[in-house]
Amino acid sequence: xxxxxxPREQTRARYPDESGDIERDGVRLYYEVYxxxxxxxxxxxxxxxxHSRHWKMQIPYLARHCRVVTFDGRGSGRSERPRGxxxxxxxxxxxxxxxxxxxxxxxxxxxxxxxCAALWGVLLAAEHPERIAGAAFICPAVxxxxxxxxxxxxxxxxxxGTDEGWAKYNIHHWLSDYRDFLEFFVGKCFTExxxxxxxxxxxxxxxxxxxxxxxxxxxGIALPLGVDFHELCRRIRCPVLVLHGNRxxxxxxxxxxxxxxxxxxxxxxLEGSGHFPQARDPVQVNLLIxxxxxxxx
Amino acid sequence: MDRPMAVExxxxSPEQTRARYPDDSGYIERDGVRVHYEVYxxxxxxxxxxxxxxxxHSRHWKMQIPYLARHCRVVTFDGRGNGRSDRxxxxxxxDEREYAADALAVMxxxxxxxxxxxxxxMGGQRGLxxxxxxxxxxxxxxxxxxxxxxxGDSLPExxxxxxxxxxxxxxxxxxxxxxxxxxDYRDWxxxxxxxxxxxxxxxxxxxxxxxWGLETDAETMxxxxxxxxxxxxxxxVLCRRVRCPVLVIHGADxxxxxxxxSAAMAEQxxxxxxxLEGSGHAPHVRDPVQVNLLIxxxxxxxR
Numbered sequence: 130x131x132x133x134x135x136p137r138e139q140t141r142a143r144y145p146d147e148s149g150d151i152e153r154d155g156v157r158l159y160y161e162v163y164x165x166x167x168x169x170x171x172x173x174x175x176x177x178x179x180h181s182r183h184w185k186m187q188i189p190y191l192a193r194h195c196r197v198v199t200f201d202g203r204g205s206g207r208s209e210r211p212r213g214x215x216x217x218x219x220x221x222x223x224x225x226x227x228x229x230x231x232x233x234x235x236x237x238x239x240x241x242x243x244x245c246a247a248l249w250g251v252l253l254a255a256e257h258p259e260r261i262a263g264a265a266f267i268c269p270a271v272x273x274x275x276x277x278x279x280x281x282x283x284x285x286x287x288x289x290g291t292d293e294g295w296a297k298y299n300i301h302h303w304l305s306d307y308r309d310f311l312e313f314f315v316g317k318c319f320t321e322x323x324x325x326x327x328x329x330x331x332x333x334x335x336x337x338x339x340x341x342x343x344x345x346x347x348x349g350i351a352l353p354l355g356v357d358f359h360e361l362c363r364r365i366r367c368p369v370l371v372l373h374g375n376r377x378x379x380x381x382x383x384x385x386x387x388x389x390x391x392x393x394x395x396x397x398x399l400e401g402s403g404h405f406p407q408a409r410d411p412v413q414v415n416l417l418i419x420x421x422x423x424x425x426x
Numbered sequence: 427m428d429r430p431m432a433v434e435x436x437x438x439s440p441e442q443t444r445a446r447y448p449d450d451s452g453y454i455e456r457d458g459v460r461v462h463y464e465v466y467x468x469x470x471x472x473x474x475x476x477x478x479x480x481x482x483h484s485r486h487w488k489m490q491i492p493y494l495a496r497h498c499r500v501v502t503f504d505g506r507g508n509g510r511s512d513r514x515x516x517x518x519x520x521d522e523r524e525y526a527a528d529a530l531a532v533m534x535x536x537x538x539x540x541x542x543x544x545x546x547x548m549g550g551q552r553g554l555x556x557x558x559x560x561x562x563x564x565x566x567x568x569x570x571x572x573x574x575x576x577x578g579d580s581l582p583e584x585x586x587x588x589x590x591x592x593x594x595x596x597x598x599x600x601x602x603x604x605x606x607x608x609x610d611y612r613d614w615x616x617x618x619x620x621x622x623x624x625x626x627x628x629x630x631x632x633x634x635x636x637x638w639g640l641e642t643d644a645e646t647m648x649x650x651x652x653x654x655x656x657x658x659x660x661x662x663v664l665c666r667r668v669r670c671p672v673l674v675i676h677g678a679d680x681x682x683x684x685x686x687x688s689a690a691m692a693e694q695x696x697x698x699x700x701x702l703e704g705s706g707h708a709p710h711v712r713d714p715v716q717v718n719l720l721i722x723x724x725x726x727x728x729r
Contacts, residue, residue: 322629322630322633323627323629323630325626325627326627329627
């Protein structure tokens with residue numbers, strides 16, 4: 130892989146109208162606000178692997194039609210990188226999201242999240258119905274259906290005798306060759322042909338954080354939530370849209386289908402899409418988000 | 427810098443879906459050779475998108491057609507030797523003047539009195555013929571990475587190997603060779619197309635162009651290569667005869683044609699020269715928005 134992008138941030142199609150930092154529980158978080166209007170869309174952070182630029186194909190479009198708020202999740206981008214699993218518990222991301230809504234004077238928002246953003250997104254929608262008007266989940270990383278079998282072959286913590294394939298998803302490999310892991314993992318995110326630009330962007334963003342932070346984040350996600358996830362899904366009363374690529378090699382389509390079923394939401398299968406359709410097939414995803422927003426009016 | 431072929435072909439014929447389909451299409455026939463043309467949109471002026479070297483056909487304009495056809499009428503055709511046009515035998519059929527004559531026949535058939543021509547690479551040669559010799563029919567001309575031999579220099583790496591000498595070693599431009607085309611046409615196509623697109627993230631453009639290249643064959647390409655083109659002196663004389671406005675566009679990282687060629691052509695015609703930073707040989711494919719806006723600005727300037 131030849132990385133041709135400069136280390137500095139690339140130019141943007143649209144710059145925020147407002148940005149700032151909030152501090153919650155000692156962790157500084159960076160947020161951005163674009164556009165104006167009655168509906169606010171809160172673009173949620175996902176795994177600390179990437180920061181809010183993963184929404185770069187949504188922001189300029191959505192901000193022409195509504196108000197858009199996004200923030201870098203703890204551990205990524207311009208936000209702080211606390212250490213320890215507790216700092217990355219699912220509930221922390223939900224509380225960060227509420228704090229950003231407060232800081233931007235956003236009473237209610239439609240949330241949109243990719244991959245494990247569904248974990249804190251479901252928590253938000255279930256526990257804060259007064260703040261969340263609707264929820265769209267893209268390729269949700271929820272364990273309501275089994276994972277791909279190849280992802281549970283190797284231990285994450287134990288040293289392995291191999292670094293082939295999913296054996297790269299291992300803390301020892303991360304610490305010895307983070308970049309090699311990224312090239313493998315990001316390659317799995319984009320199964321569509323002609324994804325070199327998206328792969329390059331994602332690897333660059335991932336190099337802005339560290340394997341230690343990612344390991345903390347994984348451990349934080351694994352901490353007990355204190356409430357059954359399936360039960361949370363069933364408590365959601367707002368409209369839910371689930372988009373899932375049928376070529377997602379990180380989380381099977383069955384997971385998105387299960388989330389849609391558990392929440393009573395609508396499932397749209399994206400033909401030929403991998404794990405990050407918002408980056409690789411943005412027009413289709415943007416139109417689906419906009420239709421969803423209009424259905425809420 | 428040799429860029430390895432980093433692309434697994436995922437798309438092959440049949441033709442991909444199009445952003446816009448022609449409003450009219452058909453064939454002209456000249457000396458028994460059928461040439462396929464397409465018409466999009468309506469209004470003034472007509473832009474005639476010329477064929478380039480028959481390695482690729484008129485789909486290389488696919489990023490221009492939907493945009494331009496919203497603003498004017500667009501006519502294009504497959505150069506003889508590729509696409510839906512015939513692949514006649516013999517090098518006489520591929521004389522540079524045959525392409526220019528096809529263009530005029532297409533204009534006649536589509537009732538196009540006058541047109542602004544846009545030519546890419548080899549399209550610069552047939553376009554130069556048209557602009558110089560048909561002033562009553564050509565209102566203006568845009569040349570992108572033109573193959574101009576009336577001045578400037580060829581790229582040094584392209585002057586190392588002889589086209590007609592058989593080599594053992596087959597690295598880089600040594601593949602641009604008669605014997606290699608016959609031995610492994612696809613390998614040459616992949617090499618040449620990789621040189622067309624020097625920009626990062628060009629896998630789609632490369633895949634498209636390789637696919638189009640495989641719609642013709644080594645024998646046809648050799649006929650185009652051996653056919654009579656313009657001589658340097660002819661090229662210079664033609665430049666002096668051009669009276670219509672001309673815009674020359676060249677990518678600063680073009681690995682097929684030297685920027686000095688475009689600079690010489692622009693100077694001899696008295697044309698405007700725009701250098702696109704970071705672009706390779708085919709910026710209309712790889713940086714279409716910028717090229718489309720340049721073409722449209724040029725069209726507006728003719729009003």
